Amino acid sequence: MLCHHYDAHRCRSCTLIELDYAVQVADKQQRCHDLIAAPGLEWLDPVLSAPSGFRNKAKLVVAGTVDAPTLGILDPAGGGVDLRDCPLYPPQLQAAFDPLARFVTLARLVPYDVPNRRGELKNILVTQSPDGELMVRFVLRSTEALARIRKHLPTLRAELPGLRVATVNVLPEHKAVLEGEREIVLTEDDTLRMRVNGLDLHLRPQSFFQTNTEVAAALYRTGRDWVAEVGPRTVWDLYCGVGGFAVHVAAPDRQVTGIEWSAEAIASAEQTVAESGLPGLRFAAGDATEFARSAAEPPELVIVNPPRRGIGVPLAGWLEASGVRDVLYSSCNAVSLARDLAAMPSLRPVRARLLDMFPQTGHYEVAVLLRRD
Known part of the structure; x- marks a missing residue:
């Protein structure tokens, strides 16, 4: 990508702009490979973005x-x-x-x-x-x-x-x-x-949505396909935002619960449910870790899509001890993801995919499917 602002040193935000796009993606993929190494882990082909004009x-x-x-x-x-x-x-x-x-x-x-x-x-x-x-x-x-x-x-x-x-x-x-x-x-x-x-x-105005709509759509399709393959009857979508994952994995005879701290995001998700008629969906505003700890019983599958800091030791520890069979972890930071995975040794990464949400920068999204040994 060419940018006269970068060349004139007016804006240097696109830190990888001087690298060929294929090299950018290969470097990000290698970084994730190095941080999320596991025996038998299957890496799917990365999801690429348009190198420019992708921001929504x-x-x-x-x-x-x-x-x-x-x-x-x-x-x-x-x-x-x-x-x-x-x-x-x-x-x-x-x-x-x-x-x-x-x-x-x-x-x-x-x-x-x-x-x-x-x-x-x-x-x-x-x-x-x-x-x-x-x-x-x-x-x-x-x-x-x-x-x-x-x-x-x-x-x-x-x-x-x-x-x-x-x-x-x-x-x-x-x-x-x-x-x-x-x-x-x-x-x-x-x-x-x-x-x-x-x-x-x-x-809604204070709700979060992914910056790259096309890659976000691919992320949700990936999550939908992985969850369909597992076939859980109960799913939690923690850090659910406006309900992207929850809405995509909704299905007859499946109960999906979305939890998000932002009341604005939950109001957005509830409006989607009211208009769509999708079955088995429930959303609530609250802290993801506290919700998990206070629940009467765990679901069969948990989706987590936390901010850059990751889910942290308390929620990782709960997942490790919970008996949850499968976890779909979507992360924008492979460093915090690797740290969280280390705290959940019973949940083994079996499939992963890099999604290049932010071309020209070192940022990305990576989705990992975890299965209990």
């Missing part, structure tokens, strides 16, 4: 001035670097950025000056659905500009006909995070429909 979301830091805003990242001095033409974004998503920049000027949304801690608009977060619809979130220091945003929102919607969900997120603190806790929905709809493998998932 943009996390744009806003800087510059109200009349000439930049949308992108900050340089080391806190100045704005405009990345509206970053090649990681597909053309349809890129096409939303100029209208959003014009909206900043129209609604007089003063960009937040990080070094001087002045201004209002910190970030614009944009997500694109597989159908081309958009969710746009304006991350502001306060609600001072809320009335102006409401007033001019029809102009933005006229420029962006695919705009389905628009919100204001309030982040009053000066700290290096993308969003705050308070979300104000400005549109009739409060969820973005994410159509994956013929199933409609719902994404």
